[in-house]
Amino acid sequence: MSKPAPSSGFLSDLITRNASRLTGSDTRLLDVLIKDPVRAAIENGKEVSLRAGVHPAAAVRLAKRLGFEGYPEFRTYLQSSLVDEGNDFENPAARMAARLVRAEEGQVLSSILDSEIAALEALRVAVPDSDIRSFSEALRDARKIFIFGRGHAASLSSLITLRLQRSGYDVADLGDRTHHFAEMLNTLSPADVVWLLAFRRPSQQISDANGIASMRGAKRLALTDLHAARFDPAPDHQICASRGEAGESQSLVVPMTIANAIILDLAGIDAGKSIRSLEEFKAFRQSLPPRWRR
Numbered sequence: 668m669s670k671p672a673p674s675s676g677f678l679s680d681l682i683t684r685n686a687s688r689l690t691g692s693d694t695r696l697l698d699v700l701i702k703d704p705v706r707a708a709i710e711n712g713k714e715v716s717l718r719a720g721v722h723p724a725a726a727v728r729l730a731k732r733l734g735f736e737g738y739p740e741f742r743t744y745l746q747s748s749l750v751d752e753g754n755d756f757e758n759p760a761a762r763m764a765a766r767l768v769r770a771e772e773g774q775v776l777s778s779i780l781d782s783e784i785a786a787l788e789a790l791r792v793a794v795p796d797s798d799i800r801s802f803s804e805a806l807r808d809a810r811k812i813f814i815f816g817r818g819h820a821a822s823l824s825s826l827i828t829l830r831l832q833r834s835g836y837d838v839a840d841l842g843d844r845t846h847h848f849a850e851m852l853n854t855l856s857p858a859d860v861v862w863l864l865a866f867r868r869p870s871q872q873i874s875d876a877n878g879i880a881s882m883r884g885a886k887r888l889a890l891t892d893l894h895a896a897r898f899d900p901a902p903d904h905q906i907c908a909s910r911g912e913a914g915e916s917q918s919l920v921v922p923m924t925i926a927n928a929i930i931l932d933l934a935g936i937d938a939g940k941s942i943r944s945l946e947e948f949k950a951f952r953q954s955l956p957p958r959w960r961r
Contacts, residue, residue: 712738816864835944
């Protein structure tokens with residue numbers, strides 16, 4: 668019987684379709700495969716059988732019962748599901764395994780570089796200059812700017828806050844002061860801007876901030892990847908860009924590059940405010956004792 672195409676279904680579908688044919692050994696093998704997706708996509712049949720405590724040939728028999736020529740073909744299916752679909756393995760370990768599957772032996776750095784370059788090249792057509800300008804104009808005209816990112820986006824939130832402060836803007840990083848979330852958002856007005864950052868999916872706190880900002884009439888900006896594109900209510904302006912395909916390194920350089928473009932564009936339209944503030948900041952920093960310079 669020929670191998671089912673990876674796009675025809677996930678591992679759970681294969682199990683369901685062949686449930687009546689599965690033995691006790693098959694169940695033990697499948698339990699091992701599902702519980703440890705990192706190994707599932709990498710180990711051979713003998714290694715999997717050893718971990719399941721069954722005969723070394725049991726993995727081959729399982730693969731054939733599921734419709735594959737042998738275990739190598741079944742493992743290829745697991746790898747394809749992990750890299751291209753991912754729904755059987757929705758966890759950080761699985762995403763790491765997918766990247767290892769894509770990277771050839773000794774080529775991990777090259778694999779990451781290829782992913783980053785491809786994701787950055789895609790920005791040329793994915794994000795028009797008009798979107799960058801919409802963000803920079805909103806920031807320029809804001810009374811106060813609130814930046815909010817959670818998880819991996821928190822590091823970018825902190826960096827954006829630092830750069831805008833040095834450019835002379837009144838900015839607060841909500842992610843750095845979640846214990847004062849209510850106090851900070853209580854000051855929101857229609858003259859303010861809330862810039863939200865979300866990767867993979869918006870957290871509940873990000874969604875809460877979006878809702879409160881909408882009720883207060885503040886302008887809302889969102890920089891997201893494709894997985895976190897949906898907000899309710901929709902932001903006033905949103906830039907959504909892929910950080911990499913499934914199984915590839917999920918780039919932090921992509922959103923950082925977009926943020927850098929926005930801040931640079933802002934400096935070009937704020938009548939010299941950013942440039943003057945940066946010069947003043949440099950002079951002030953030089954006046955400080957060496958222990959305070961960074």
